[in-house]
Amino acid sequence: MFLVLAVLSGCAGEPVRTPATYVVRPDDTLYSIAWRNHLDYRQLAAWNGIGRDYRIVVGERLRLHPPAYRQGTPRPAPxxxxxxxxxxxxxxxxxxxxxxxxxxxxxxxxxxxxxxxxxxxxxxxxxxxxxxxxxxxxxxxxxxxxxxxxxxxxxxxxxxxxxxxxxxxxxxxxxxxxxxxxxxxxxxxxxxxxxxxxxxxxxxxxxxxxxxxxxxxxxxxxxxxxxx
CATH class of the missing domain: 2.70.70.10 (Glucose Permease (Domain IIA))
Incomplete structure (x- = not known):
């Protein structure tokens, strides 16, 4: 098997800027919204007061940053x-x-x-x-x-x-x-x-x-x- 380090223009996984909020669309799940915005789904739930069933509603506007977000705050190691x-x-x-x-x-x-x-x-x-x-x-x-x-x-x-x-x-x-x-x-x-x-x-x-x-x-x- 060959291994090649590459950055492909326009491919999945390309870095994106996280917007301030996101409006839930049909077929979204909390997991897909978190994945789309490179977030931990548990943090996303906590920032929006979502229970452990992680239920969301179409049309709901979700916060994509913590209420008191500070740049440079380290994230926990995987x-x-x-x-x-x-x-x-x-x-x-x-x-x-x-x-x-x-x-x-x-x-x-x-x-x-x-x-x-x-x-x-x-x-x-x-x-x-x-x-x-x-x-x-x-x-x-x-x-x-x-x-x-x-x-x-x-x-x-x-x-x-x-x-x-x-x-x-x-x-x-x-x-x-x-x-x-x-x-x-x-x-x-x-x-x-x-x-x-x-x-x-x-x-x-x-x-x-x-x-x-x-x-x-x-x-x-x-x-x-x-x-x-």
């Missing part, structure tokens, strides 16, 4: 994630050494996660500077959940991602699968690692590929250290 112990569905990208975290520093949630490649590759894997991956393949091939979790969004409501699936793996960690031709799961569905969730589609240029991203506490993290 949780550590253990490597998935199963068989790889894609070759390794060379030898990588992942430092073991002290036992006291591992959260119970992070320790429970096991990751796998979300699809087979048929060409290079491009890693964007934010850590997200573009995995080339064949149009229509199966896209699978990279870890166990619950589907929290399916749809086309986020510009640049096409038909998108977002899976919540824990309180802290979510993953996204974009450029799909079709989705085979529904919102709220629980999935195991390896469960088929979609069929690979094409990007805006017509190239078959999967956009794959992991976020922890609203921040994109590099998936490569955790993929077998």
């Amino acid at each position: 949780p550590r994630i253990r490597r998935w112990a199963g068989k790889s569905t894609a070759p390794r990208l060379g030898t990588r050494v992942v430092p073991a975290a002290p036992a006291a520093a591992r959260s119970a949630v992070a320790a429970a996660l096991r990751w796998r490649w979300p699809t087979r590759h048929a060409g290079p894997v491009h890693r964007l500077v934010n850590g997200a991956l573009l995995i080339h393949g064949m149009e229509g091939q199966i896209v699978r959940a990279a870890a166990a979790g619950r589907v929290v969004y399916t749809g086309r409501g986020i510009p640049g991602f096409g038909l998108l699936v977002i899976i919540k793996h824990s309180t802290h960690v979510l993953s996204a699968y974009a450029y799909n031709a079709a989705v085979t799961v529904s919102d709220g569905q629980r999935v195991a690692a390896g469960t088929p969730i979609a069929r690979m589609g094409v990007n805006a240029k017509g190239t078959p590929m999967l956009y794959f991203e992991i976020r922890a506490d609203g921040r994109t993290i590099d998936p490569l250290p955790y993929l077998p």
Whole structure:
């Protein structure tokens, strides 16, 4: 497998300026709004007085910044994630050494996660500077959940991602699968690692590929250290 560092103009994952507010649209979920604006869904809920059911209403205007926002305030570090112990569905990208975290520093949630490649590759894997991956393949091939979790969004409501699936793996960690031709799961569905969730589609240029991203506490993290 080839690994290429790249910044693709106009692609999903490109940095965007977060507006002050957002008006809820049909088919939005709190998770998709947070993802669209690079926020932690829990913070978004807290800033808007939303309960733990995370229910939102079409037409509701949501605050996208804390009431007393101060620039430069550090965000919490993302949780550590253990490597998935199963068989790889894609070759390794060379030898990588992942430092073991002290036992006291591992959260119970992070320790429970096991990751796998979300699809087979048929060409290079491009890693964007934010850590997200573009995995080339064949149009229509199966896209699978990279870890166990619950589907929290399916749809086309986020510009640049096409038909998108977002899976919540824990309180802290979510993953996204974009450029799909079709989705085979529904919102709220629980999935195991390896469960088929979609069929690979094409990007805006017509190239078959999967956009794959992991976020922890609203921040994109590099998936490569955790993929077998």
